[in-house]
Amino acid sequence: MDLSKMTLEIFSKLEQKWLCEGKKTRVLSIDGGGTTGIVAGECLIYLEEQIRAKSGDSNARITDFFDIVAGTGIGAVFATMLTADDGNGRPLFTATDAVKFVTEKHNSLYKVQSSGIFHRKCRFSGGSMEKVLKQALTREDGKVLTLKDTCKPLLVPCYDLNSSAPFVFSRADASNSASYDFELWKVCRATSATPSVFKPFSLSSIDSKTSCLAVDGGLVMNNPTAAAVTHVLHNKLDFPSVSCVEDLVVLSIGNGPLTSPSQTKIRRNGDCVADSVVSIVLEGVSETIDQMLGNAFCWNRTDYIRIQANEGNGGAGRVLKERGVESLPFGGKRLLTETNGDRIGGFVQRLVASGRSSLPPSPCKDNSVDPLVNGR
Numbered sequence: 201m202d203l204s205k206m207t208l209e210i211f212s213k214l215e216q217k218w219l220c221e222g223k224k225t226r227v228l229s230i231d232g233g234g235t236t237g238i239v240a241g242e243c244l245i246y247l248e249e250q251i252r253a254k255s256g257d258s259n260a261r262i263t264d265f266f267d268i269v270a271g272t273g274i275g276a277v278f279a280t281m282l283t284a285d286d287g288n289g290r291p292l293f294t295a296t297d298a299v300k301f302v303t304e305k306h307n308s309l310y311k312v313q314s315s316g317i318f319h320r321k322c323r324f325s326g327g328s329m330e331k332v333l334k335q336a337l338t339r340e341d342g343k344v345l346t347l348k349d350t351c352k353p354l355l356v357p358c359y360d361l362n363s364s365a366p367f368v369f370s371r372a373d374a375s376n377s378a379s380y381d382f383e384l385w386k387v388c389r390a391t392s393a394t395p396s397v398f399k400p401f402s403l404s405s406i407d408s409k410t411s412c413l414a415v416d417g418g419l420v421m422n423n424p425t426a427a428a429v430t431h432v433l434h435n436k437l438d439f440p441s442v443s444c445v446e447d448l449v450v451l452s453i454g455n456g457p458l459t460s461p462s463q464t465k466i467r468r469n470g471d472c473v474a475d476s477v478v479s480i481v482l483e484g485v486s487e488t489i490d491q492m493l494g495n496a497f498c499w500n501r502t503d504y505i506r507i508q509a510n511e512g513n514g515g516a517g518r519v520l521k522e523r524g525v526e527s528l529p530f531g532g533k534r535l536l537t538e539t540n541g542d543r544i545g546g547f548v549q550r551l552v553a554s555g556r557s558s559l560p561p562s563p564c565k566d567n568s569v570d571p572l573v574n575g576r
Contacts, residue, residue: 223554223555224447224448224449224503224554225267225268225432225439225441225442225447225448225449226265226266226267226268226448226449226450226451226551226557227266227267227268227270227425227428227429227432227448227449227450227451228262228266228268228269228270228279228451228453229269229270229271229275229423229424229425229428229450229451229452229453230244230269230270230271230272230275230276230278230279230424230453230455231271231272231273231275231422231423231424231452231453231454231455231456231486232271232272232273232274232275232276232391232392232416232417232418232422232455233273233274233275233418233422233454233455233456233483233486234273234274234455234456235274235306235309235310236274236302236303236306237274237275237277237278237299237302237455238456238519239453239454239455239456239508239509239519240274240275240278240453240454240455241278241295241298241299241302241303242299242517242519242520243453243507243519243520243540243544244262244278244282244295244298244299244453245295245296245299246520246541246544247262247295247451247544247548248260248261248262248294248295248296250544250545250548251264251265251548251551251552254545254548254549254552255552261282261290261291261294261295262282262291262295263282263283263291263351263352263557264556264557265548265551265552265556265557266352266451266551266557267352267353267432267439267557268352268353268354268355268428268431268432268438269282269283269352269353269354269355270354270355270356270424270425270427270428270431271355271356271391271424272356272357272391272416272417272418272421272422272423272424273391273392273394273416273417273418273422273455274302274392274455275424275453275455276356276387276388276391276392276417277302277333277388277392278295278298278299278302279354279356280337280350280354280356280384280387280388281293281298281301281336281337282295282298283350283351283352283354284337284345284349284350284351284384285345285349285350285351286339287339287341287343289351290351291351292337292339292345293336301336305332305336308328308329308331308332309328309329309332309333310324310329311324311325311328311329312324312325313325323397323398323399324397324398326389326393326398326399326401329389329392329398330385330389333384333385333388333389334385336385337383337384337385337388338385344383344384344385345383345384345385346374346381346382346383346384346406347369347370347371347373347374347380347381347382347384347387348371348374348375348381349384350371350384352371352557353370353371353372353431353435353438354369354370354371355368355369355370355371355424355427355428355431356368356369356370356387356388356390356391356417356424357369357391357417357420357421357424357427358390358391358393358412358414358415358416358417359414359415359416359417359419359420360412360413360414361400361413361414361415362411362412362413366417366420366421367412367414368421368427368431369382369387369390369391370431372431372435372437372438378405378406378407378409379405379407379409379410380405380410381405381406381407382403382404382405382406383403383406386401386403387403389401389403389414390403390412390414390417391414391416391417391418392416393414393415393416394415394416394418395415395416395419398415398416400413400414400415401413401414401415402414418481418485419481419485420485421485421489422481422483422485422486423452423454423485423486423487423489423490425450425452425489425490425493426489426492426493428450429445429448429450429493429496432448433445445496445497445503446500446503448503449502449503449504449547449550449551450493450497450503450504450505451505451507451544451547452490452493452504452505452506452507453507454486454506454507454508454509456509490506490508490527491527491531493506493527494506494526494527494528494529495529495530498529501526502550505543505544505547506524506525506526506527507519507524507540507543507544508525508540509522510522510523510524510525510535519540520539520540520541520544521539521540521541522539522540523535523536523537523538523539523540524536524538524539524540524542524543
């Protein structure tokens with residue numbers, strides 16, 4: 201290789217490295233937990249409002265400034281609605297419309313049906329939820345959307361009873377093979393199948409080659425942030441410039457107040473009530489992941505922002521006014537002077553300053569990679 205050609209190659213690589221360092225990959229993660237999604241919904245509406253205000257674009261959407269969205273349970277419903285493609289490369293729902301839809305359809309999404317002796321056991325109707333999810337994730341032209349039909353990469357976890365292991369639905373896998381492409385309404389139904397109130401949900405891929413008997417993803421990944429970060433670090437097709445957490449900025453949205461000891465129900469014999477055990481699992485998973493991410497980003501805390509209610513009320517209009525809470529390295533938390541609203545506003549300012557997401561809105565169909573396996 202002659203000197204001039206070598207010099208050009210060196211400067212080209214340096215230029216590419218400089219451009220990549222100037223713009224980090226942006227991750228949005230939304231917790232599961234509960235059925236109303238009040239905290240997450242409030243934060244998402246405010247996030248999109250701030251994006252529009254600070255960018256000066258009244259039509260801007262959340263996915264314009266994030267490279268990947270992950271969600272579990274009710275968080276997955278929001279994540280899917282915000283990334284579902286309307287057929288023109290734009291999201292099917294705004295944040296406000298998504299939250300409004302979930303609020304108005306809440307009684308149908310979680311329709312109570314009694315069962316057991318004397319009808320004392322309360323369960324939700326799977327059929328009713330499925331009807332609502334199909335309505336939300338079917339376009340006006342009648343197309344039932346699948347994982348491939350999203351504006352940005354999407355990650356949604358569940359737990360597969362067939363393999364006794366977590367199963368993560370992703371656009372990356374769906375784009376590579378029809379064996380990992382699932383209808384979006386089924387993905388949301390799968391991650392919402394909480395064992396105490398829903399029966400396990402059976403689903404198959406578009407080509408029927410991959411099947412899953414799903415229960416609530418919250419049992420293993422109620423906070424899907426770690427799954428999203430790991431996915432980005434290892435998915436070189438969609439994220440070729442990412443090599444470590446220093447290349448990421450992450451916004452993780454919780455979905456409710458931290459449980460107080462008084463809310464944990466204990467029987468007279470000292471055993472925990474089953475519903476309390478589920479709550480402990482969901483919260484424990486979320487808090488563990490938050491602690492792990494706090495440690496991973498301890499050298500640059502501004503790259504990882506966790507929004508969570510902390511005063512036990514978490515009602516509409518309150519969580520944004522509450523002071524933020526931050527996990528400390530090696531355990532513990534501290535109460536910040538900034539409110540949750542301030543933290544979201546500062547995060548958005550940074551997003552807008554670095555420009556819109558540079559990730560292609562749709563998968564590159566010409567590239568092929570080795571098939572990924574379950575639990576990727």
